[in-house]
Amino acid sequence: MQTVDYIVHNAKEIITLKGDNKARSGKAMNELSIMKNSAMAIKDGIIINIDNTDTIKQNYLPLQWIDAENTIICPGFVDPHTHPVFVHTRENEFEMRLQGKSYVEISKAGGGILSSINAVREADEDYLFELAYNRINRMIECGTTAIEAKSGYGLSTESELKMLKVIKKLQEFMPIEIVSTFMGAHEFPLEYRNNRQAYIDLLINEMMPEVKRQNLAEYVDIFTEAHVYNIEESRKILLKAKELGFKIRMHADEIEAIGGAELAAEMGAVSADHLGACSDEGIKAMRDAGVIATLLPGTLFSLRSKSYARAKDMISAGLPVAIASDYNPGSCNLDSMQFAMTLSCLQMGMTPAEALTAATFNAACAIERQDFFGSLEKDKNADFVMLDIPSIAFIPYHFGSNNVSKVYKLGELIFSRD
């Protein structure tokens, strides 16, 4: 008998997502590897075994029993695309959009991304930390046990470093895994609008080398879109990022197919995100290069878009799809991966099983953490949620409230509804 910290028993089902340890597409996204009459033995935050309850009881001696009370257990949600560090929320712009005001009109009224940039430049690190801390706590309440977090509301060397230091402090103080991304190429700051090349030079010669020197980010991300960074500018910045040893993620083909997906393939990006207008060629190029498509249906929903990324075409073409919240103050103030699943089903036609795979295992692949979490398997982290629901389809079906009753990260209870 091996002694373990605890055994979780009496679950209605354990949705393990056990399978190949690489990003899934096609039929594999519907295979959830559901176990009934099963229990999990957990020690030091790691899953020692998941098996038939009798087998677990025969082989392991727990210090404690945890009764799952007939809930469904699934892996903690992984949110591979968030912008949680900023000062003020921008619900005033939400109202302006409803009145039919355009992006340009909102910008002229002092809104848009530039208002977030001005506020971040003026804020101190502790204040930014406190705000982001509270936002990430709400994500945890919704079952998220790992996120990717970007800079990109500073757009000067000093304020981008400040944002990344806030993310570093969040990594230390929050109970979930936070993966850090430098996104100085989120926009062109106002003072460089008439001299884009000078800002690109600043990114290349000063900001990225300094971020690397201080080891503040694992990835570099860029907003590749007709009105932001074009393909040539993006290629130049990303080549330098790679040379410095950063891994690549991209905001690509959100509104227009300008070849962002193809560039993601060329650069060997880990993930290309948005892809609302991605072409067939882009889908094939990403699939062949092993890039993950991270789709953000919350953003298109919030912007009242009529068209969404072609998730089903991507999945059937063999391109693995992940989903994320895109939590940010402007286009998408969404902290629940459960609602991202709802939109994936209702607006992109994904099955509940595909949406769950996209929100857990494939999302872990999109931040290269699939060896540690995203599925519930022997030797992986005990990162899981308990849901008081009849079946997994209930998550996207029952939207607008939280279906998660308990959240565990590395074996520790980090949220309980009661």
Ligand SMILES: [Zn+2]
């Ligand atoms: Zn984004």
